[in-house]
Amino acid sequence: MVEALLLGLVAFIAQSEYALGTSLISRPIVTGLLTGLVLGDMETGIVMGATLELAFIGSFSVGASLPPDVVTGGILGVAFAINSGAGAETALLLGLPIATLALIVKNIYNGMFIPLLCHKADAYAEVGDTRGIERMHLISGIGLSLTLGIIVTVSYLAGVNMVKGFLDAIPEFIKHGLSVATGIIPALGFAMLARLLINKKVAPYFSSVSS
Numbered sequence: 001m002v003e004a005l006l007l008g009l010v011a012f013i014a015q016s017e018y019a020l021g022t023s024l025i026s027r028p029i030v031t032g033l034l035t036g037l038v039l040g041d042m043e044t045g046i047v048m049g050a051t052l053e054l055a056f057i058g059s060f061s062v063g064a065s066l067p068p069d070v071v072t073g074g075i076l077g078v079a080f081a082i083n084s085g086a087g088a089e090t091a092l093l094l095g096l097p098i099a100t101l102a103l104i105v106k107n108i109y110n111g112m113f114i115p116l117l118c119h120k121a122d123a124y125a126e127v128g129d130t131r132g133i134e135r136m137h138l139i140s141g142i143g144l145s146l147t148l149g150i151i152v153t154v155s156y157l158a159g160v161n162m163v164k165g166f167l168d169a170i171p172e173f174i175k176h177g178l179s180v181a182t183g184i185i186p187a188l189g190f191a192m193l194a195r196l197l198i199n200k201k202v203a204p205y206f207s208s209v210s211s
Contacts, residue, residue, distance in 0.1 A: 004152075015145035035079050
């Protein structure tokens with residue numbers, strides 16, 4: 001129970017960027033370290049977090065487009081893998097779909113609650129109440145952090161034994177294939193990053209730097 005609460009706290013802090021500004025503590029290489037620290041295996045947490053970081057290296061918000069939630073996926077993927085005594089490939093196997101599911105929760109939150117807070121902020125703006133606008137900003141960010149922190153806590157409590165049973169049921173040849181695929185994932189991450197950065201609008205700047 002204590003571990004679950006601490007993991008929820010890690011998720012809450014990492015997600016607080018929405019309220020307090022970007023500090024990159026949400027990246028898997030950081031949350032992996034903190035998850036390993038909570039579970040008493042910091043070295044494994046760092047290794048798994050670094051592996052997930054390479055997979056998610058191109059996952060950044062662009063405009064209204066949101067990538068899979070690297071915080072929830074990173075924390076739960078690493079936590080379940082450490083508890084199962086598995087390797088980094090298991091953290092990837094679990095982290096990627098969990099991150100995608102968490103994105104659904106974020107989209108629901110952003111679609112249902114953020115507009116209400118924005119309208120309230122508009123009302124404060126009309127009367128010049130800057131403190132009210134600040135409150136709406138903090139409530140929106142902290143509300144999301146709290147929501148996902150609770151999800152991490154509940155998911156860890158409910159899913160440890162379930163995930164262990166699932167992993168034990170996977171045939172050995174599939175586990176070996178996942179282990180091999182782990183070496184390919186970083187290339188995919190860098191390809192995503194290159195696709196994000198290199199296009200006809202910014203390519204001339206890269207060319208001028210290299211020359």
